[in-house]
Amino acid sequence: MDEFMQAAIDEARKGLAQGGIPIGSVIVHQNRIIGRGHNQRVQQGSAILHGEMAAFEQAGRQPASVYQESVLYTTLSPCAMCSGAILLYGIPRVVIGENQTFMGEEVLLRERGVELSVIQDQTCIGLMDDFIATNPELWYEDIGV
């Protein structure tokens, strides 16, 4: 397992242990994690702190040049909001844990030139499968359904 995807999974597990939705993300610049986070819907009552957004927020204000050299790792295919943040900041590459339990805006990201690698990691799939089975309302709320 790639150390950065492992860090994203660690974030997802941290969220789960807090009673939250198990999705985590890290942003990596020049082989160093500059931002990390996990979904905060339950923990902070947040409508915007998905895992990826939490990682952007923790990275804080960065120059455009840093984003444009960064790789974002996320345990789950990024939704429209998180994909929009990826496009806003010009993140050139996204590594996705899985897109079997939820397919985000991968077509749009690819159309705009973002390089995507989808791992289909069994740990990521298992985390979401279990969560959706036991907390369907929470999950559907998180994706606006």
Add this chain to the structure above:
Amino acid sequence: MDEFMQAAIDEARKGLAQGGIPIGSVIVHQNRIIGRGHNQRVQQGSAILHGEMAAFEQAGRQPASVYQESVLYTTLSPCAMCSGAILLYGIPRVVIGENQTFMGEEVLLRERGVELSVIQDQTCIGLMDDFIATNPELWYEDIGV
């Protein structure tokens, strides 16, 4: 002036008075403001709290049915991130103060069926023109340029 666009402009002015980027937004459900906010890049060092995102965050966790009946007002054409949040939550209508100083993802939003009304309000244009002229670095940071 529509009372809800006026509320978005009031938010933008509040942000400006705090030394921030003057963009404001409100989310309206059944003729009542359920969320309001302004850009927090300067005030909170935030990379994700654009005006629209701040309004979503202040609205808090809402059922999908509420978003799907809401109108979002924003003083400026929504960027990729904020447009993504609009799409995630299925906001059907967006009223935009202006798109002369910045053109956001209006084509994408329209393609996905969101109804947009662009007012080209001189107050909104003036707020951004003045801000960009005096703080260009801050503005370009906010849109990832």
